[in-house]
Amino acid sequence: MSYNKPIRRVAIVGTGVIGASWAAEFLARSLDVVATDPAPNAEANLRKYIDEAWPALTAMGLSPKASRDRLSFTQDMKTAVSRADLVQENGPERPDFKIKLFASMDASTPSDSIIASSSSGITMSVMQSPCKHPERCVIGHPFNPPHMIPLVEVVGGSKTSPETVQRAIAFYASIGKKPIHLRKEVVGHVANRLQAALYREVVNLIHLGVVDVADADTAVSWGPGLRWGVMGPNMLFHLGGGVGGIQHFMDQFEGPLAGWWKDLASFTVWPEGSKQAIIEGVLKEANDRTVDQLAEMRDEVLLELVKLREKYAAAPALVK
Protein backbone atom coordinates (compact mmCIF):
# COMPACT_ATOMS: atom_id res chain seq x y z
CA MET A 1 0.00 0.00 0.00
CA SER A 2 1.38 3.35 -1.05
CA TYR A 3 1.09 5.59 1.96
CA ASN A 4 1.88 8.83 0.25
CA LYS A 5 -1.05 8.54 -2.16
CA PRO A 6 -3.12 11.69 -1.76
CA ILE A 7 -6.83 11.27 -1.07
CA ARG A 8 -8.68 13.38 -3.63
CA ARG A 9 -11.50 11.14 -4.75
CA VAL A 10 -13.86 9.55 -2.24
CA ALA A 11 -16.55 6.96 -2.89
CA ILE A 12 -19.66 7.00 -0.70
CA VAL A 13 -21.25 3.57 -0.55
CA GLY A 14 -24.77 3.89 0.82
CA THR A 15 -26.39 7.31 0.77
CA GLY A 16 -28.79 7.19 3.68
CA VAL A 17 -28.58 9.96 6.26
CA ILE A 18 -25.02 9.11 7.35
CA GLY A 19 -23.69 8.60 3.82
CA ALA A 20 -25.36 11.79 2.56
CA SER A 21 -23.90 13.79 5.43
CA TRP A 22 -20.42 12.38 4.74
CA ALA A 23 -20.84 13.28 1.05
CA ALA A 24 -21.72 16.88 1.98
CA GLU A 25 -18.70 17.08 4.29
CA PHE A 26 -16.28 15.71 1.67
CA LEU A 27 -17.64 18.09 -1.00
CA ALA A 28 -17.22 21.02 1.38
CA ARG A 29 -13.58 19.98 1.73
CA SER A 30 -13.06 20.15 -2.07
CA LEU A 31 -12.88 16.42 -2.60
CA ASP A 32 -14.35 14.66 -5.62
CA VAL A 33 -17.18 12.44 -4.48
CA VAL A 34 -18.68 9.46 -6.29
CA ALA A 35 -21.78 8.16 -4.54
CA THR A 36 -23.65 4.92 -5.00
CA ASP A 37 -26.81 3.44 -3.55
CA PRO A 38 -29.26 0.92 -5.03
CA ALA A 39 -32.38 2.56 -3.58
CA PRO A 40 -34.92 4.22 -5.89
CA ASN A 41 -34.61 8.03 -5.74
CA ALA A 42 -31.26 7.71 -3.97
CA GLU A 43 -29.57 10.33 -6.14
CA ALA A 44 -32.39 12.87 -5.79
CA ASN A 45 -32.53 12.36 -2.01
CA LEU A 46 -28.76 12.68 -1.76
CA ARG A 47 -28.66 15.93 -3.73
CA LYS A 48 -31.54 17.30 -1.65
CA TYR A 49 -29.71 16.45 1.58
CA ILE A 50 -26.52 18.10 0.35
CA ASP A 51 -28.39 21.23 -0.80
CA GLU A 52 -29.99 21.52 2.65
CA ALA A 53 -26.66 21.02 4.43
CA TRP A 54 -24.74 23.44 2.20
CA PRO A 55 -25.67 26.70 3.98
CA ALA A 56 -24.39 25.31 7.31
CA LEU A 57 -21.21 24.04 5.65
CA THR A 58 -20.76 27.43 4.00
CA ALA A 59 -21.20 29.13 7.38
CA MET A 60 -18.59 26.80 8.89
CA GLY A 61 -16.25 27.65 6.02
CA LEU A 62 -15.87 25.83 2.69
CA SER A 63 -12.42 24.80 1.45
CA PRO A 64 -11.17 26.61 -1.68
CA LYS A 65 -12.76 25.17 -4.84
CA ALA A 66 -15.38 23.24 -2.85
CA SER A 67 -18.34 22.63 -5.10
CA ARG A 68 -21.41 20.49 -5.25
CA ASP A 69 -20.49 19.93 -8.91
CA ARG A 70 -17.76 17.59 -7.72
CA LEU A 71 -20.47 15.04 -6.90
CA SER A 72 -21.31 12.25 -9.28
CA PHE A 73 -23.68 9.35 -8.73
CA THR A 74 -23.89 5.83 -10.08
CA GLN A 75 -26.07 2.93 -9.13
CA ASP A 76 -23.18 0.60 -9.84
CA MET A 77 -21.12 0.14 -6.72
CA LYS A 78 -18.12 -1.35 -8.55
CA THR A 79 -17.87 1.68 -10.82
CA ALA A 80 -18.14 4.00 -7.82
CA VAL A 81 -15.23 2.48 -5.92
CA SER A 82 -13.03 1.58 -8.90
CA ARG A 83 -11.15 4.89 -8.90
CA ALA A 84 -11.62 5.94 -5.28
CA ASP A 85 -8.67 6.86 -3.07
CA LEU A 86 -10.89 6.24 -0.05
CA VAL A 87 -14.24 4.51 0.27
CA GLN A 88 -16.60 5.56 3.09
CA GLU A 89 -19.12 2.75 3.53
CA ASN A 90 -22.53 3.36 5.16
CA GLY A 91 -24.57 0.24 4.40
CA PRO A 92 -27.26 -1.44 6.50
CA GLU A 93 -26.03 -2.75 9.86
CA ARG A 94 -26.47 -6.48 9.19
CA PRO A 95 -23.37 -8.67 9.58
CA ASP A 96 -24.13 -10.95 6.60
CA PHE A 97 -24.81 -7.98 4.37
CA LYS A 98 -21.66 -6.16 5.48
CA ILE A 99 -19.43 -9.19 4.99
CA LYS A 100 -20.66 -9.61 1.40
CA LEU A 101 -20.41 -5.90 0.75
CA PHE A 102 -16.81 -5.79 1.99
CA ALA A 103 -15.85 -8.75 -0.21
CA SER A 104 -17.33 -6.97 -3.17
CA MET A 105 -15.85 -3.53 -2.40
CA ASP A 106 -12.47 -5.12 -1.72
CA ALA A 107 -12.48 -6.78 -5.14
CA SER A 108 -13.24 -3.52 -6.97
CA THR A 109 -11.35 -0.87 -5.00
CA PRO A 110 -7.68 -0.22 -5.92
CA SER A 111 -5.63 -2.25 -3.47
CA ASP A 112 -3.73 0.81 -2.25
CA SER A 113 -6.93 2.68 -1.34
CA ILE A 114 -8.52 2.70 2.09
CA ILE A 115 -11.97 1.24 2.72
CA ALA A 116 -13.49 2.90 5.79
CA SER A 117 -16.76 1.86 7.38
CA SER A 118 -19.17 4.08 9.33
CA SER A 119 -20.43 1.01 11.18
CA SER A 120 -21.36 1.43 14.83
CA GLY A 121 -22.48 -2.12 15.47
CA ILE A 122 -20.24 -4.56 13.63
CA THR A 123 -16.51 -4.97 14.21
CA MET A 124 -14.00 -4.55 11.41
CA SER A 125 -12.56 -7.97 12.24
CA VAL A 126 -15.89 -9.45 11.13
CA MET A 127 -16.41 -7.23 8.09
CA GLN A 128 -12.90 -7.60 6.69
CA SER A 129 -12.87 -11.39 7.09
CA PRO A 130 -13.54 -12.21 3.40
CA CYS A 131 -11.25 -9.51 1.96
CA LYS A 132 -8.10 -10.16 -0.06
CA HIS A 133 -6.70 -6.86 1.16
CA PRO A 134 -8.08 -6.64 4.70
CA GLU A 135 -5.11 -4.54 5.84
CA ARG A 136 -6.61 -1.41 4.21
CA CYS A 137 -10.02 -1.83 5.87
CA VAL A 138 -10.75 0.30 8.93
CA ILE A 139 -13.67 1.74 10.85
CA GLY A 140 -14.15 5.52 10.64
CA HIS A 141 -17.27 5.95 12.75
CA PRO A 142 -18.78 9.43 12.74
CA PHE A 143 -21.18 10.96 15.21
CA ASN A 144 -24.46 12.06 13.71
CA PRO A 145 -24.63 14.25 11.68
CA PRO A 146 -21.08 13.75 10.37
CA HIS A 147 -20.92 17.12 8.62
CA MET A 148 -21.72 18.93 11.88
CA ILE A 149 -19.98 16.85 14.57
CA PRO A 150 -16.17 16.64 14.34
CA LEU A 151 -15.60 13.35 16.19
CA VAL A 152 -14.55 10.31 14.13
CA GLU A 153 -13.72 7.05 15.91
CA VAL A 154 -11.00 5.13 14.09
CA VAL A 155 -10.45 1.46 14.93
CA GLY A 156 -8.88 -1.36 12.98
CA GLY A 157 -9.81 -5.03 12.87
CA SER A 158 -7.44 -7.89 13.60
CA LYS A 159 -6.08 -7.74 10.04
CA THR A 160 -5.92 -3.95 9.66
CA SER A 161 -2.40 -2.57 9.31
CA PRO A 162 -1.21 0.12 11.73
CA GLU A 163 -0.36 2.25 8.68
CA THR A 164 -4.00 2.20 7.55
CA VAL A 165 -5.13 3.37 10.98
CA GLN A 166 -2.58 6.21 10.96
CA ARG A 167 -3.45 7.15 7.38
CA ALA A 168 -7.19 7.25 8.15
CA ILE A 169 -6.54 9.40 11.23
CA ALA A 170 -4.36 11.77 9.20
CA PHE A 171 -6.98 11.99 6.44
CA TYR A 172 -9.88 12.79 8.78
CA ALA A 173 -7.74 15.33 10.64
CA SER A 174 -6.74 16.94 7.34
CA ILE A 175 -10.38 17.73 6.53
CA GLY A 176 -10.99 19.25 9.96
CA LYS A 177 -12.46 16.28 11.79
CA LYS A 178 -11.34 15.25 15.29
CA PRO A 179 -10.35 11.60 14.92
CA ILE A 180 -9.52 9.43 17.92
CA HIS A 181 -7.80 6.07 17.87
CA LEU A 182 -9.46 3.12 19.57
CA ARG A 183 -6.77 0.58 20.40
CA LYS A 184 -9.29 -2.23 20.86
CA GLU A 185 -12.59 -3.20 19.26
CA VAL A 186 -15.39 -2.75 21.80
CA VAL A 187 -19.17 -2.86 21.44
CA GLY A 188 -20.49 0.63 20.64
CA HIS A 189 -17.00 2.13 20.21
CA VAL A 190 -16.47 4.95 22.74
CA ALA A 191 -18.93 7.80 22.25
CA ASN A 192 -22.04 5.62 22.05
CA ARG A 193 -20.97 3.76 25.20
CA LEU A 194 -20.54 7.03 27.08
CA GLN A 195 -23.87 8.22 25.78
CA ALA A 196 -25.50 4.93 26.81
CA ALA A 197 -23.97 5.16 30.29
CA LEU A 198 -25.33 8.65 30.84
CA TYR A 199 -28.69 7.81 29.32
CA ARG A 200 -29.21 4.74 31.48
CA GLU A 201 -29.10 6.99 34.52
CA VAL A 202 -31.43 9.50 32.81
CA VAL A 203 -33.92 6.66 32.26
CA ASN A 204 -33.44 5.57 35.87
CA LEU A 205 -34.07 9.01 37.41
CA ILE A 206 -37.17 9.53 35.25
CA HIS A 207 -38.39 6.05 36.09
CA LEU A 208 -37.83 6.60 39.83
CA GLY A 209 -39.87 9.80 39.60
CA VAL A 210 -36.97 12.02 40.68
CA VAL A 211 -37.27 14.28 37.62
CA ASP A 212 -39.50 14.62 34.61
CA VAL A 213 -38.17 14.41 31.06
CA ALA A 214 -37.83 18.16 30.55
CA ASP A 215 -35.97 18.64 33.85
CA ALA A 216 -33.63 15.77 32.96
CA ASP A 217 -32.80 17.61 29.74
CA THR A 218 -32.27 20.86 31.64
CA ALA A 219 -30.00 19.06 34.11
CA VAL A 220 -27.69 17.97 31.30
CA SER A 221 -27.82 20.86 28.84
CA TRP A 222 -27.63 23.70 31.41
CA GLY A 223 -25.31 21.75 33.72
CA PRO A 224 -22.53 19.26 32.96
CA GLY A 225 -23.45 19.20 29.26
CA LEU A 226 -22.55 22.87 28.92
CA ARG A 227 -19.07 22.07 30.20
CA TRP A 228 -18.73 18.95 28.01
CA GLY A 229 -19.53 21.19 25.06
CA VAL A 230 -16.33 23.03 25.94
CA MET A 231 -13.88 20.42 27.29
CA GLY A 232 -13.68 16.72 28.09
CA PRO A 233 -14.43 15.31 31.53
CA ASN A 234 -10.83 14.50 32.48
CA MET A 235 -9.59 18.01 31.72
CA LEU A 236 -12.61 19.54 33.46
CA PHE A 237 -11.76 17.57 36.59
CA HIS A 238 -8.18 18.86 36.31
CA LEU A 239 -9.59 22.40 36.42
CA GLY A 240 -12.03 21.38 39.16
CA GLY A 241 -9.02 20.61 41.32
CA GLY A 242 -7.97 24.27 41.34
CA VAL A 243 -4.25 24.96 41.65
CA GLY A 244 -3.73 21.35 42.78
CA GLY A 245 -5.19 20.12 39.49
CA ILE A 246 -6.21 16.54 38.80
CA GLN A 247 -4.20 15.13 41.69
CA HIS A 248 -6.07 17.30 44.17
CA PHE A 249 -9.37 16.56 42.44
CA MET A 250 -8.78 12.82 42.76
CA ASP A 251 -7.82 13.15 46.43
CA GLN A 252 -11.05 15.04 47.07
CA PHE A 253 -13.54 13.31 44.79
CA GLU A 254 -12.52 9.69 44.33
CA GLY A 255 -14.63 8.88 47.38
CA PRO A 256 -17.79 10.77 46.38
CA LEU A 257 -17.58 9.45 42.79
CA ALA A 258 -17.33 5.85 44.01
CA GLY A 259 -20.20 6.57 46.41
CA TRP A 260 -22.40 7.72 43.55
CA TRP A 261 -21.36 4.70 41.43
CA LYS A 262 -22.80 2.46 44.16
CA ASP A 263 -26.22 4.05 43.81
CA LEU A 264 -26.44 4.29 40.00
CA ALA A 265 -28.73 2.11 37.93
CA SER A 266 -27.17 -0.98 36.42
CA PHE A 267 -30.19 -2.41 34.60
CA THR A 268 -29.66 -3.90 31.14
CA VAL A 269 -33.30 -3.93 30.09
CA TRP A 270 -35.67 -0.97 29.93
CA PRO A 271 -37.67 -0.65 33.15
CA GLU A 272 -41.38 -1.35 32.68
CA GLY A 273 -43.13 1.69 31.22
CA SER A 274 -39.99 3.81 30.98
CA LYS A 275 -39.94 4.10 27.20
CA GLN A 276 -43.56 5.24 27.06
CA ALA A 277 -42.97 7.77 29.86
CA ILE A 278 -40.03 9.22 27.95
CA ILE A 279 -41.98 9.38 24.69
CA GLU A 280 -44.83 11.23 26.40
CA GLY A 281 -42.45 13.54 28.27
CA VAL A 282 -40.52 14.45 25.14
CA LEU A 283 -43.68 15.29 23.21
CA LYS A 284 -44.76 17.51 26.09
CA GLU A 285 -41.34 19.16 26.20
CA ALA A 286 -41.44 19.75 22.42
CA ASN A 287 -44.62 21.72 23.08
CA ASP A 288 -45.94 21.77 19.50
CA ARG A 289 -42.59 22.65 17.98
CA THR A 290 -41.90 20.27 15.07
CA VAL A 291 -38.84 18.05 14.79
CA ASP A 292 -37.68 20.25 11.90
CA GLN A 293 -37.98 23.43 13.95
CA LEU A 294 -36.12 21.93 16.88
CA ALA A 295 -33.46 20.42 14.62
CA GLU A 296 -32.90 23.79 13.02
CA MET A 297 -32.39 25.37 16.44
CA ARG A 298 -30.01 22.57 17.46
CA ASP A 299 -27.99 22.95 14.28
CA GLU A 300 -27.71 26.73 14.48
CA VAL A 301 -26.39 26.63 18.04
CA LEU A 302 -24.16 23.64 17.23
CA LEU A 303 -22.66 25.45 14.27
CA GLU A 304 -21.83 28.52 16.35
CA LEU A 305 -20.41 26.35 19.12
CA VAL A 306 -18.14 24.44 16.74
CA LYS A 307 -16.91 27.72 15.23
CA LEU A 308 -16.24 29.06 18.73
CA ARG A 309 -14.34 25.92 19.73
CA GLU A 310 -12.34 25.90 16.50
CA LYS A 311 -11.38 29.52 17.09
CA TYR A 312 -9.88 28.68 20.49
CA ALA A 313 -8.29 25.45 19.28
CA ALA A 314 -6.69 27.27 16.37
CA ALA A 315 -5.48 30.22 18.42
CA PRO A 316 -3.94 28.95 21.65
CA ALA A 317 -2.24 32.35 21.79
CA LEU A 318 -5.58 33.65 23.02
CA VAL A 319 -4.68 31.84 26.19
CA LYS A 320 -2.22 34.06 28.01
Place this chain on the structure above:
Amino acid sequence: MSYNKPIRRVAIVGTGVIGASWAAEFLARSLDVVATDPAPNAEANLRKYIDEAWPALTAMGLSPKASRDRLSFTQDMKTAVSRADLVQENGPERPDFKIKLFASMDASTPSDSIIASSSSGITMSVMQSPCKHPERCVIGHPFNPPHMIPLVEVVGGSKTSPETVQRAIAFYASIGKKPIHLRKEVVGHVANRLQAALYREVVNLIHLGVVDVADADTAVSWGPGLRWGVMGPNMLFHLGGGVGGIQHFMDQFEGPLAGWWKDLASFTVWPEGSKQAIIEGVLKEANDRTVDQLAEMRDEVLLELVKLREKYAAAPALVK
Protein backbone atom coordinates in the same frame (compact mmCIF):
# COMPACT_ATOMS: atom_id res chain seq x y z
CA MET B 1 -44.60 32.13 55.72
CA SER B 2 -45.40 35.11 53.53
CA TYR B 3 -44.97 33.97 49.98
CA ASN B 4 -45.16 37.35 48.35
CA LYS B 5 -42.15 38.66 50.25
CA PRO B 6 -39.67 39.90 47.66
CA ILE B 7 -36.11 38.58 47.86
CA ARG B 8 -33.78 41.58 47.86
CA ARG B 9 -31.24 40.72 50.53
CA VAL B 10 -29.35 37.46 50.48
CA ALA B 11 -27.02 36.07 53.12
CA ILE B 12 -24.11 33.91 52.01
CA VAL B 13 -23.06 31.54 54.79
CA GLY B 14 -19.65 30.12 53.98
CA THR B 15 -17.53 31.93 51.39
CA GLY B 16 -15.37 29.19 49.92
CA VAL B 17 -15.36 28.79 46.15
CA ILE B 18 -19.08 27.94 45.92
CA GLY B 19 -20.22 30.65 48.33
CA ALA B 20 -18.02 33.27 46.68
CA SER B 21 -19.36 32.38 43.25
CA TRP B 22 -22.96 32.61 44.53
CA ALA B 23 -22.14 36.00 46.05
CA ALA B 24 -20.82 37.25 42.70
CA GLU B 25 -23.92 35.96 40.92
CA PHE B 26 -26.31 37.60 43.40
CA LEU B 27 -24.44 40.92 43.22
CA ALA B 28 -24.60 40.79 39.41
CA ARG B 29 -28.38 40.45 39.76
CA SER B 30 -28.57 43.66 41.86
CA LEU B 31 -29.26 41.91 45.13
CA ASP B 32 -27.88 43.08 48.46
CA VAL B 33 -25.47 40.46 49.76
CA VAL B 34 -24.31 39.93 53.34
CA ALA B 35 -21.58 37.34 53.55
CA THR B 36 -20.18 35.52 56.55
CA ASP B 37 -17.38 33.05 57.12
CA PRO B 38 -15.25 32.41 60.22
CA ALA B 39 -12.02 31.77 58.27
CA PRO B 40 -9.13 34.22 58.51
CA ASN B 41 -8.86 36.34 55.36
CA ALA B 42 -12.33 35.23 54.31
CA GLU B 43 -13.46 38.74 53.38
CA ALA B 44 -10.35 39.53 51.35
CA ASN B 45 -10.54 36.21 49.52
CA LEU B 46 -14.22 36.76 48.82
CA ARG B 47 -13.70 40.24 47.41
CA LYS B 48 -10.80 38.97 45.29
CA TYR B 49 -12.97 36.15 43.88
CA ILE B 50 -15.78 38.57 43.05
CA ASP B 51 -13.40 41.03 41.39
CA GLU B 52 -12.02 38.23 39.22
CA ALA B 53 -15.50 37.00 38.29
CA TRP B 54 -16.88 40.47 37.56
CA PRO B 55 -15.61 40.82 33.96
CA ALA B 56 -17.32 37.54 32.97
CA LEU B 57 -20.52 38.59 34.76
CA THR B 58 -20.35 41.94 32.99
CA ALA B 59 -19.92 40.21 29.64
CA MET B 60 -22.94 38.01 30.40
CA GLY B 61 -24.92 41.12 31.28
CA LEU B 62 -25.33 42.77 34.68
CA SER B 63 -28.78 43.66 35.98
CA PRO B 64 -29.52 47.39 36.33
CA LYS B 65 -27.94 48.85 39.48
CA ALA B 66 -25.79 45.75 40.03
CA SER B 67 -22.80 46.76 42.10
CA ARG B 68 -20.07 45.17 44.13
CA ASP B 69 -20.81 47.92 46.69
CA ARG B 70 -23.92 45.98 47.65
CA LEU B 71 -21.67 43.44 49.38
CA SER B 72 -21.11 43.57 53.11
CA PHE B 73 -19.23 41.11 55.27
CA THR B 74 -19.45 40.10 58.89
CA GLN B 75 -17.78 37.31 60.82
CA ASP B 76 -20.93 36.95 62.88
CA MET B 77 -23.27 34.48 61.22
CA LYS B 78 -26.30 35.51 63.28
CA THR B 79 -25.94 39.13 62.19
CA ALA B 80 -25.55 38.06 58.57
CA VAL B 81 -28.78 36.06 58.42
CA SER B 82 -30.86 38.25 60.74
CA ARG B 83 -32.22 40.46 57.98
CA ALA B 84 -31.87 38.10 55.00
CA ASP B 85 -34.80 37.30 52.72
CA LEU B 86 -32.92 34.22 51.57
CA VAL B 87 -29.88 32.45 53.01
CA GLN B 88 -27.60 30.48 50.67
CA GLU B 89 -25.57 28.11 52.84
CA ASN B 90 -22.23 26.68 51.65
CA GLY B 91 -20.64 25.17 54.73
CA PRO B 92 -18.38 22.13 55.01
CA GLU B 93 -20.02 18.84 53.96
CA ARG B 94 -20.09 17.15 57.37
CA PRO B 95 -23.49 16.00 58.64
CA ASP B 96 -22.87 16.93 62.31
CA PHE B 97 -21.61 20.36 61.34
CA LYS B 98 -24.52 20.99 58.97
CA ILE B 99 -27.14 19.95 61.52
CA LYS B 100 -25.73 22.38 64.10
CA LEU B 101 -25.38 25.09 61.50
CA PHE B 102 -29.00 24.69 60.41
CA ALA B 103 -30.24 24.85 64.00
CA SER B 104 -28.29 28.05 64.46
CA MET B 105 -29.31 29.65 61.15
CA ASP B 106 -32.93 28.66 61.75
CA ALA B 107 -32.91 30.43 65.12
CA SER B 108 -31.54 33.68 63.68
CA THR B 109 -33.16 33.93 60.24
CA PRO B 110 -36.61 35.59 60.00
CA SER B 111 -39.13 32.75 60.00
CA ASP B 112 -40.63 33.83 56.68
CA SER B 113 -37.25 33.73 54.90
CA ILE B 114 -35.93 30.77 52.93
CA ILE B 115 -32.80 28.91 53.98
CA ALA B 116 -31.27 27.21 50.94
CA SER B 117 -28.30 24.86 51.06
CA SER B 118 -25.74 24.25 48.31
CA SER B 119 -25.07 20.80 49.74
CA SER B 120 -24.35 18.01 47.29
CA GLY B 121 -23.82 15.27 49.81
CA ILE B 122 -26.26 15.62 52.72
CA THR B 123 -30.03 15.45 52.40
CA MET B 124 -32.25 18.30 53.55
CA SER B 125 -34.23 15.84 55.67
CA VAL B 126 -31.10 15.38 57.76
CA MET B 127 -30.04 19.03 57.87
CA GLN B 128 -33.47 20.44 58.74
CA SER B 129 -34.07 17.91 61.52
CA PRO B 130 -33.27 20.29 64.45
CA CYS B 131 -35.03 23.35 62.94
CA LYS B 132 -38.08 25.03 64.46
CA HIS B 133 -39.07 26.19 60.96
CA PRO B 134 -37.94 23.29 58.80
CA GLU B 135 -40.63 24.04 56.21
CA ARG B 136 -38.57 26.94 54.82
CA CYS B 137 -35.39 24.89 54.39
CA VAL B 138 -34.57 23.59 50.91
CA ILE B 139 -31.60 22.48 48.84
CA GLY B 140 -30.57 24.78 45.98
CA HIS B 141 -27.58 22.90 44.61
CA PRO B 142 -25.58 24.73 41.95
CA PHE B 143 -23.16 23.32 39.44
CA ASN B 144 -19.65 24.67 39.70
CA PRO B 145 -19.00 27.55 39.19
CA PRO B 146 -22.50 28.81 40.12
CA HIS B 147 -22.03 32.21 38.47
CA MET B 148 -21.22 30.56 35.11
CA ILE B 149 -23.44 27.46 35.04
CA PRO B 150 -27.21 28.08 35.05
CA LEU B 151 -28.37 24.74 36.52
CA VAL B 152 -29.71 24.76 40.11
CA GLU B 153 -31.14 21.55 41.57
CA VAL B 154 -33.96 22.27 43.99
CA VAL B 155 -35.12 19.54 46.37
CA GLY B 156 -36.94 19.65 49.66
CA GLY B 157 -36.56 17.47 52.73
CA SER B 158 -39.37 15.55 54.39
CA LYS B 159 -40.44 18.67 56.32
CA THR B 160 -40.01 21.22 53.51
CA SER B 161 -43.27 22.81 52.35
CA PRO B 162 -44.20 22.63 48.64
CA GLU B 163 -44.50 26.43 48.72
CA THR B 164 -40.86 26.77 49.72
CA VAL B 165 -39.80 24.56 46.81
CA GLN B 166 -41.90 26.62 44.37
CA ARG B 167 -40.65 29.89 45.82
CA ALA B 168 -37.01 28.79 45.56
CA ILE B 169 -37.53 27.68 41.96
CA ALA B 170 -39.20 31.01 41.13
CA PHE B 171 -36.39 32.95 42.80
CA TYR B 172 -33.57 31.15 40.98
CA ALA B 173 -35.44 31.47 37.67
CA SER B 174 -35.96 35.20 38.31
CA ILE B 175 -32.21 35.76 38.43
CA GLY B 176 -31.60 33.83 35.20
CA LYS B 177 -30.72 30.42 36.58
CA LYS B 178 -32.24 27.20 35.23
CA PRO B 179 -33.72 25.50 38.29
CA ILE B 180 -35.08 21.96 38.16
CA HIS B 181 -37.27 20.28 40.74
CA LEU B 182 -36.18 16.96 42.20
CA ARG B 183 -39.27 15.18 43.54
CA LYS B 184 -37.21 12.81 45.69
CA GLU B 185 -33.99 13.04 47.65
CA VAL B 186 -31.34 10.88 45.99
CA VAL B 187 -27.61 10.54 46.58
CA GLY B 188 -25.73 13.04 44.37
CA HIS B 189 -28.92 14.76 43.17
CA VAL B 190 -29.22 14.48 39.36
CA ALA B 191 -26.34 16.18 37.56
CA ASN B 192 -23.58 14.60 39.65
CA ARG B 193 -25.13 11.17 39.17
CA LEU B 194 -25.23 11.65 35.41
CA GLN B 195 -21.66 12.89 35.48
CA ALA B 196 -20.61 9.91 37.60
CA ALA B 197 -22.34 7.50 35.22
CA LEU B 198 -20.53 8.90 32.21
CA TYR B 199 -17.23 9.14 34.04
CA ARG B 200 -17.31 5.55 35.24
CA GLU B 201 -17.31 4.45 31.61
CA VAL B 202 -14.53 6.94 30.79
CA VAL B 203 -12.45 5.36 33.57
CA ASN B 204 -13.34 1.92 32.24
CA LEU B 205 -12.33 2.61 28.63
CA ILE B 206 -9.05 4.18 29.72
CA HIS B 207 -8.40 1.29 32.11
CA LEU B 208 -9.16 -1.28 29.37
CA GLY B 209 -6.67 0.49 27.11
CA VAL B 210 -9.28 1.34 24.47
CA VAL B 211 -8.44 5.06 24.51
CA ASP B 212 -5.97 7.33 26.21
CA VAL B 213 -7.04 10.23 28.42
CA ALA B 214 -6.80 12.89 25.72
CA ASP B 215 -8.80 10.81 23.22
CA ALA B 216 -11.48 10.18 25.85
CA ASP B 217 -11.78 13.95 26.26
CA THR B 218 -11.97 14.41 22.49
CA ALA B 219 -14.66 11.71 22.27
CA VAL B 220 -16.88 13.65 24.67
CA SER B 221 -16.15 17.27 23.85
CA TRP B 222 -16.12 16.92 20.04
CA GLY B 223 -18.85 14.28 20.03
CA PRO B 224 -21.91 13.83 22.27
CA GLY B 225 -20.73 16.62 24.60
CA LEU B 226 -21.07 19.18 21.82
CA ARG B 227 -24.71 18.19 21.44
CA TRP B 228 -25.33 18.14 25.20
CA GLY B 229 -24.01 21.71 25.23
CA VAL B 230 -26.98 22.54 23.03
CA MET B 231 -29.85 20.28 24.11
CA GLY B 232 -30.65 17.52 26.58
CA PRO B 233 -30.37 13.82 25.70
CA ASN B 234 -34.11 13.12 25.51
CA MET B 235 -34.76 15.95 23.08
CA LEU B 236 -31.69 15.03 21.04
CA PHE B 237 -33.04 11.50 20.67
CA HIS B 238 -36.35 13.01 19.54
CA LEU B 239 -34.47 14.79 16.75
CA GLY B 240 -32.41 11.66 16.10
CA GLY B 241 -35.65 9.91 15.20
CA GLY B 242 -36.17 12.19 12.19
CA VAL B 243 -39.76 12.88 11.18
CA GLY B 244 -40.86 9.93 13.35
CA GLY B 245 -39.35 11.63 16.40
CA ILE B 246 -38.83 9.95 19.75
CA GLN B 247 -41.24 7.09 18.99
CA HIS B 248 -39.24 6.12 15.92
CA PHE B 249 -35.98 6.59 17.79
CA MET B 250 -37.12 4.23 20.55
CA ASP B 251 -38.29 1.63 18.01
CA GLN B 252 -34.87 1.75 16.36
CA PHE B 253 -32.50 2.20 19.28
CA GLU B 254 -34.00 0.61 22.38
CA GLY B 255 -32.27 -2.60 21.34
CA PRO B 256 -28.79 -1.16 20.68
CA LEU B 257 -28.94 0.95 23.87
CA ALA B 258 -29.79 -2.08 25.98
CA GLY B 259 -27.03 -3.99 24.17
CA TRP B 260 -24.48 -1.35 25.14
CA TRP B 261 -25.79 -1.28 28.73
CA LYS B 262 -24.88 -4.98 29.00
CA ASP B 263 -21.26 -4.25 28.18
CA LEU B 264 -20.73 -1.11 30.29
CA ALA B 265 -18.63 -1.06 33.43
CA SER B 266 -20.52 -1.46 36.69
CA PHE B 267 -17.61 -1.27 39.13
CA THR B 268 -18.10 0.69 42.36
CA VAL B 269 -14.44 0.98 43.27
CA TRP B 270 -11.65 2.49 41.17
CA PRO B 271 -9.86 -0.18 39.13
CA GLU B 272 -6.27 -0.75 40.22
CA GLY B 273 -4.01 1.94 38.80
CA SER B 274 -6.79 3.83 37.04
CA LYS B 275 -6.51 7.03 39.09
CA GLN B 276 -2.77 7.27 38.51
CA ALA B 277 -3.19 6.60 34.77
CA ILE B 278 -5.73 9.41 34.54
CA ILE B 279 -3.55 11.82 36.52
CA GLU B 280 -0.59 11.11 34.22
CA GLY B 281 -2.74 11.33 31.09
CA VAL B 282 -4.29 14.64 32.09
CA LEU B 283 -0.90 16.21 32.83
CA LYS B 284 0.27 15.05 29.40
CA GLU B 285 -2.88 16.44 27.78
CA ALA B 286 -2.43 19.78 29.58
CA ASN B 287 0.94 19.95 27.85
CA ASP B 288 2.53 22.62 30.04
CA ARG B 289 -0.54 24.85 30.03
CA THR B 290 -1.34 25.87 33.60
CA VAL B 291 -4.66 25.24 35.31
CA ASP B 292 -5.28 29.00 35.22
CA GLN B 293 -4.67 29.20 31.47
CA LEU B 294 -6.94 26.25 30.77
CA ALA B 295 -9.62 27.53 33.13
CA GLU B 296 -9.57 30.87 31.37
CA MET B 297 -10.10 29.16 28.03
CA ARG B 298 -12.91 27.05 29.48
CA ASP B 299 -14.63 30.09 30.94
CA GLU B 300 -14.37 32.19 27.79
CA VAL B 301 -15.95 29.49 25.63
CA LEU B 302 -18.51 28.70 28.33
CA LEU B 303 -19.52 32.34 28.57
CA GLU B 304 -20.05 32.60 24.81
CA LEU B 305 -21.96 29.32 24.76
CA VAL B 306 -24.30 30.43 27.55
CA LYS B 307 -24.94 33.73 25.75
CA LEU B 308 -25.66 31.84 22.54
CA ARG B 309 -28.05 29.48 24.30
CA GLU B 310 -29.80 32.33 26.11
CA LYS B 311 -30.26 34.13 22.79
CA TYR B 312 -32.11 31.17 21.32
CA ALA B 313 -34.06 30.45 24.49
CA ALA B 314 -35.16 34.09 24.67
CA ALA B 315 -36.08 34.35 21.01
CA PRO B 316 -38.01 31.25 19.97
CA ALA B 317 -39.20 33.37 17.05
CA LEU B 318 -35.82 32.64 15.53
CA VAL B 319 -37.24 29.18 15.03
CA LYS B 320 -39.51 29.40 12.03
